[in-house]
């Protein structure tokens with residue numbers, strides 16, 4: 639028996655098989671879930687190719703989170719396939735180059751608003767589009783639906799992460815407000831704060847190697863920047879029925895770095 643037997647899960651943010659979301663989709667299928675993916679823009683064809691590398695090929699919806707029409711179309715399409723959505727993974731982040739690299743004053747509002755739109759507001763936009771399907775999971779008992787977003791600990795200022803760090807701080811706050819507003823529909827909203835993993839998004843951050851170089855030394859449990867599965871397992875736990883009274887929470891999957899000083 640799998641932890642997600644019979645559950646319908648939408649996984650956003652799969653680009654390559656190095657994506658954190660790919661590891662979540664793979665684990666979710668291994669635990670018995672039926673999975674659909676979404677992809678966006680120029681990455682959509684890559685997402686379709688990557689979908690074929692899962693244990694069972696998954697359908698791919700087109701969702702650029704900044705395009706309300708695409709969100710509405712995807713929600714309608716998924717509603718024809720499934721009568722309820724038991725879980726959703728938000729694994730989406732982007733910031734223009736000016737927003738990264740170690741100088742907060744490089745970026746203007748024009749660039750910052752893109753980072754906040756794609757990396758933060760998108761959680762609200764996705765939940766809003768799929769809310770009726772998510773709410774259906776809580777009708778007639780059961781544990782309801784689980785929304786899980788991917789975070790990078792925003793309680794401190796990191797080298798190079800700049801406006802992406804601000805976007806994550808806002809995501810942390812937003813997840814608590816969404817948890818507040820959706821609890822009565824039995825929709826949980828939690829984040830997994832992952833340590834650094836070598837993905838496409840991570841490679842686009844100049845200075846990312848400063849995290850990589852120090853993380854495994856600082857982590858009480860050690861850390862492997864190529865291991866996406868440790869993050870996926872935590873996401874699957876939150877998607878499962880094992881944490882039915884947990885919402886508005888940030889679960890750190892970072893080898894313990896958040897808990898230690900130097």
Ligand SMILES: NC(=O)c1ccc[n+]([C@@H]2O[C@H](COP(=O)([O-])OP(=O)(O)OC[C@H]3O[C@@H](n4cnc5c(N)ncnc54)[C@H](O)[C@@H]3O)[C@@H](O)[C@H]2O)c1
Pocket residue numbers: 650651652653654656657658659677678681701702703704728729730731732756788789790831832833834835836837838839840
């Ligand atoms: N890699 C890390 O070290 C790390 C650590 C903690 C948290 N995260 C977070 O994990 C999530 C997934 O990132 P990843 O590291 O797996 O990288 P990734 O590059 O594999 O995934 C980023 C995803 O964002 C999607 N995306 C970008 N703009 C979009 C848009 N407008 N509409 C829809 N999708 C869009 C891309 O298509 C891609 O699938 C992000 O939120 C990231 O901030 C990553």
